Amino acid sequence: MTLNEIAAAYVKLVLAVGRHDDSYVDAYYGPPEWQAETRTLPLADLRLSADQLEQQFKQLPAPAPDQQLRQDFLLLHVAAVRSYIDQLAGARLSFDAESMALYDAKSPSLTEADFDLILAELDQLLPGQGDLNPRLSDYHRTFEIPRDRLDAVFTAAINEARARTKKHIALPAQENFSIEYVQDQVWSAYNWYKGNSYSLIQVNTDFPMFISRAIDLASHEGYPGHHVFNLLIEKHLVNEQGWMEYCVYPLYSPMSFLAEGSANYGIDVAFPEAERLAFEKDTLFPLAGIDPALAELYYQVQAVLQKLSYAGNMVAQRYLDGIIERPAAIALLMKYALSDEKRSTQRIGFIEKHRSYVINYNLGQDVVQAYVEKRAGKDNEQQRWQVFAELLSHPKSASMMEK
Ligand SMILES: [Zn+2]
Numbered sequence: 001m002t003l004n005e006i007a008a009a010y011v012k013l014v015l016a017v018g019r020h021d022d023s024y025v026d027a028y029y030g031p032p033e034w035q036a037e038t039r040t041l042p043l044a045d046l047r048l049s050a051d052q053l054e055q056q057f058k059q060l061p062a063p064a065p066d067q068q069l070r071q072d073f074l075l076l077h078v079a080a081v082r083s084y085i086d087q088l089a090g091a092r093l094s095f096d097a098e099s100m101a102l103y104d105a106k107s108p109s110l111t112e113a114d115f116d117l118i119l120a121e122l123d124q125l126l127p128g129q130g131d132l133n134p135r136l137s138d139y140h141r142t143f144e145i146p147r148d149r150l151d152a153v154f155t156a157a158i159n160e161a162r163a164r165t166k167k168h169i170a171l172p173a174q175e176n177f178s179i180e181y182v183q184d185q186v187w188s189a190y191n192w193y194k195g196n197s198y199s200l201i202q203v204n205t206d207f208p209m210f211i212s213r214a215i216d217l218a219s220h221e222g223y224p225g226h227h228v229f230n231l232l233i234e235k236h237l238v239n240e241q242g243w244m245e246y247c248v249y250p251l252y253s254p255m256s257f258l259a260e261g262s263a264n265y266g267i268d269v270a271f272p273e274a275e276r277l278a279f280e281k282d283t284l285f286p287l288a289g290i291d292p293a294l295a296e297l298y299y300q301v302q303a304v305l306q307k308l309s310y311a312g313n314m315v316a317q318r319y320l321d322g323i324i325e326r327p328a329a330i331a332l333l334m335k336y337a338l339s340d341e342k343r344s345t346q347r348i349g350f351i352e353k354h355r356s357y358v359i360n361y362n363l364g365q366d367v368v369q370a371y372v373e374k375r376a377g378k379d380n381e382q383q384r385w386q387v388f389a390e391l392l393s394h395p396k397s398a399s400m401m402e403k
Helices: 003-018 032-036 043-058 065-088 095-103 112-125 132-141 147-166 212-222 226-240 254-270 273-288 292-306 310-320 326-337 341-376 381-393 398-402
Strands: 025-028 176-182 189-195 198-204 248-250
Touching (some): 003 248, 025 189, 095 254, 095 310, 112 132, 112 310, 198 212, 226 381, 248 254, 254 341, 254 381, 341 398
């Protein structure tokens, strides 16, 4: 088999695994007949196909330099499919072993002591006294976007994110998206990439939407996040190079580490701190009917909260490894991630469904940031966009970025 033949077989294997799990195939824009031909096969057969594909790599001739990256990335994906088939068949790995197998990465082991320091910092910053969780909820209430202003605020944020991205990345003329407001989901927003540079972005209205989420979601789901990442891959790799493995996106794969990590880091790329604050004060706060004078402290609080994000990994690891039960996991999230009880319960739902996927958001962001800033420096905006766009068009896994 040639590498292109292995790539086609891999796509068909991913589609077949998707018959066992609705969440698995996140996006597909390859030949419709490949999808139409997909049958539901026993997991043991699929496991055998994955093994055979891994064997095929060993028989490939040494790749040309420009093909090495492609080949390494695809091999990691085939290994991830194999591991996911085993998990569908009932195998359970430890949290760390699972994240290595699926995402080529392992979250650092942090404990309560690490987060206690950050909680102390927040205690200084927040108005009032006493238990941080209810205090933070009280403080945040002022920053909720009223439901009837949500679309105006979110649309303004995504238009700004798009304009900023377009200055640095050439986007196809027909690229577009639509926004839907939905309910009853374990996520707060989702990008469904449909191919031909089009995305459906869904925003979950189960929970109050706070003002910081407008830019976060606009950049993460849209520009330069998931929408841009997907369209660059479709344009450069599928259409121009004919690298068919990229026409399918299996959710539980190393691709997600880069997708979530770059979507989160992309918020900072599109909106450097001072520019973000100015746009929030001048445009988004007034649109949401929130006093712009409150923006400065609010974003200081958000920056401290960001440092607590790894508490979510700690809780997920302990819960999924069977060290703590569900109520203890919810209590730990409330104490260290400071989400309220309802939101913490929703997060446990996400952890139960997507398991070690949680590391892709924060560790992914940190690895992508380190990769880009090592090459572009911290302050050269032009350079930063360039390295970032180059990475989105030539995907690398965690271990490849850390090399
Ligand atoms: Zn995402």
